[in-house]
Amino acid sequence: MNLLNEIYRTSLILLTDLYQLTMAYSLWKNKATQKEAVFHAYFRKTPFNSGYAISCGLSTIIDYLQNFRFEESDLAYLQELEGNDGSPLFESGFIDYLRTMEFDCDIDAIPEGTPVFPNQPLLRVKGPLLQCMILETAILNIINFQTLIATKAARIKEAAKDDLVLEFGLRRAQGIDGSISASKAAYIGGCDATSNVLAGKLFGIPVKGTHAHSWVMAHDNETEAFEAYAQAQPNNCTLLVDTYDTIEGVKHAIKIGLDLKQKGHRLAGIRLDSGDLAFLSIEARKLLDEAGLTDTTIVASNDLDEYLISSLKNEQDAAITVWGVGTRLATAHDQPALGGVYKLGCIRSSPTQEWLPKIKLSEQMIKVSIPGMQQVRRYTYDDGQYMADMIYNELQPLSKSSCIIDPNNAFRNKKISEETPYEDLLHPIFRNGKLVYQSPSIQESRERTKQELQKLHKGIKRLSNPHSYPVGLEENLHHLRVELIKVEGI
Numbered sequence: 035m036n037l038l039n040e041i042y043r044t045s046l047i048l049l050t051d052l053y054q055l056t057m058a059y060s061l062w063k064n065k066a067t068q069k070e071a072v073f074h075a076y077f078r079k080t081p082f083n084s085g086y087a088i089s090c091g092l093s094t095i096i097d098y099l100q101n102f103r104f105e106e107s108d109l110a111y112l113q114e115l116e117g118n119d120g121s122p123l124f125e126s127g128f129i130d131y132l133r134t135m136e137f138d139c140d141i142d143a144i145p146e147g148t149p150v151f152p153n154q155p156l157l158r159v160k161g162p163l164l165q166c167m168i169l170e171t172a173i174l175n176i177i178n179f180q181t182l183i184a185t186k187a188a189r190i191k192e193a194a195k196d197d198l199v200l201e202f203g204l205r206r207a208q209g210i211d212g213s214i215s216a217s218k219a220a221y222i223g224g225c226d227a228t229s230n231v232l233a234g235k236l237f238g239i240p241v242k243g244t245h246a247h248s249w250v251m252a253h254d255n256e257t258e259a260f261e262a263y264a265q266a267q268p269n270n271c272t273l274l275v276d277t278y279d280t281i282e283g284v285k286h287a288i289k290i291g292l293d294l295k296q297k298g299h300r301l302a303g304i305r306l307d308s309g310d311l312a313f314l315s316i317e318a319r320k321l322l323d324e325a326g327l328t329d330t331t332i333v334a335s336n337d338l339d340e341y342l343i344s345s346l347k348n349e350q351d352a353a354i355t356v357w358g359v360g361t362r363l364a365t366a367h368d369q370p371a372l373g374g375v376y377k378l379g380c381i382r383s384s385p386t387q388e389w390l391p392k393i394k395l396s397e398q399m400i401k402v403s404i405p406g407m408q409q410v411r412r413y414t415y416d417d418g419q420y421m422a423d424m425i426y427n428e429l430q431p432l433s434k435s436s437c438i439i440d441p442n443n444a445f446r447n448k449k450i451s452e453e454t455p456y457e458d459l460l461h462p463i464f465r466n467g468k469l470v471y472q473s474p475s476i477q478e479s480r481e482r483t484k485q486e487l488q489k490l491h492k493g494i495k496r497l498s499n500p501h502s503y504p505v506g507l508e509e510n511l512h513h514l515r516v517e518l519i520k521v522e523g524i
């Protein structure tokens with residue numbers, strides 16, 4: 035068996051937790067397959083203590099849902115599963131039901147590359163409860179990771195400003211799909227290119243790179259290694275100068291650069307990968323400029339992240355203009371998971387019945403869910419800058435007061451005047467299981483991140499202790515939530 039072909043085959047419907055299938059089975063056994071539900075995928079806390087997150091994962095979710103069906107080998111596997119007493123876990127009638135089941139949900143989602151905030155639905159699923167359950171786990175898996183990495187990349191790009199950021203994470207990422215999804219999300223978040231060639235092919239991300247220490251070590255000396263590389267690739271020559279003595283390495287690279295110049299080519303860059311990157315880049319820049327190689331860029335790598343890039347640029351005047359960022363980006367090392375959840379907002383016993391709002395209670399207010407069929411309205415100032423977001427329930431009329439109430443602290447609220455321009459963020463993606471959304475290209479999603487981040491106040495984009503962006507519940511939704519809390523009791 036080819037394991038990779040097995041993992042990445044067309045339908046990933048079994049990429050779910052067993053409990054989704056046992057609940058689906060129980061619905062079928064209880065003749066409740068008509069039950070419909072609305073679920074919302076959201077996170078409660080931004081990653082990295084960031085002031086915002088960047089939504090990412092929708093295009094993968096679309097691919098997944100377009101193949102949301104059980105294949106014969108999936109059904110054969112499910113048929114083999116046994117309960118505690120050795121009898122089949124699922125009756126054959128259920129297996130037959132799954133065989134003919136067609137994806138039938140409405141999906142609404144916030145486009146990739148949009149700044150998003152705690153408590154607001156990034157994606158809403160409406161449809162048969164049985165299907166809403168089966169797809170929960172994969173949706174969370176996709177959104178949580180890609181949103182996490184896109185956010186990390188956006189922060190790194192914010193720190194690097196107009197400099198190029200190259201994503202070098204493949205070798206240290208969390209497995210094969212971790213690396214591919216990370217490259218995709220990092221590009222949408224703002225990276226300029228990746229070293230991951232498969233991600234380049236799959237998504238159309240620009241691929242870029244330099245060379246490894248092994249290239250230098252595989253030659254008799256550094257100059258010989260540089261010469262061989264430059265001769266082979268005069269059109270793509272960035273030399274790694276720190277294998278032995280970095281300043282000597284820069285001098286050797288300069289010799290090559292002058293040679294290339296004479297032949298009508300250019301030494302594109304040098305790369306520093308150890309030592310004091312500020313000191314070495316400043317010294318290297320002086321040497322390069324003195325030699326007339328003013329257009330040779332300085333690339334740096336070595337455990338970089340947004341904090342170090344910001345310090346090197348803003349406090350240490352490093353002469354680096356290209357940043358190669360691997361491990362800390364692709365593994366989101368300071369927060370390895372986004373805790374996004376998928377919660378039931380309302381339910382009805384059949385498509386002809388009224389929706390019933392639902393709530394999940396908790397001792398911690400932050401964990402009390404938000405009921406209804408939610409939409410997010412983003413209010414903006416006249417110049418397009420974001421003002422505040424309102425989560426409202428499409429099943430309730432909107433209150434006249436236009437006041438939004440902090441879902442975690444009812445004493446905090448913000449009034450929004452009636453004429454304030456706004457946009458609703460959840461867009462229709464699927465209707466009755468049919469794709470109705472024209473997906474943007476990955477380049478357009480990346481551009482969206484860039485444009486939308488410009489509409490966010492710089493205090494919210496600050497790397498440490500950012501200002502918090504106001505997100506609140508529409509007043510009637512707030513009252514509904516309070517009512518449900520009273521009825522269910524904490």
Ligand SMILES: Nc1ncnc2c1ncn2[C@@H]1O[C@H](COP(=O)(O)OP(=O)(O)OP(=O)(O)O)[C@@H](O)[C@H]1O
Binds near residue numbers: 308311312345
């Ligand atoms: N100017 C600087 N300010 C803050 N941190 C820096 C600076 N320059 C480098 N660093 C960081 O310091 C750490 C140590 O770098 P250094 O190259 O000395 O050790 P290393 O990575 O173990 O070296 P090597 O790769 O040679 O084994 C790295 O994480 C690097 O990103």
Ligand SMILES: O=P(O)(O)OC[C@H]1O[C@H](OP(=O)(O)OP(=O)(O)O)[C@H](O)[C@@H]1O
Binds near residue numbers: 246
């Ligand atoms: O530090 P990161 O942000 O993860 O960036 C990627 C790292 O991967 C390479 O090192 P590695 O030692 O694997 O290979 P090399 O011998 O070519 O340096 C590269 O030189 C970077 O240091």
Ligand SMILES: O=C(O)c1cccnc1
Binds near residue numbers: 203243244305
């Ligand atoms: O091209 C590079 O310089 C590169 C690629 C992967 C990891 N580190 C560096």
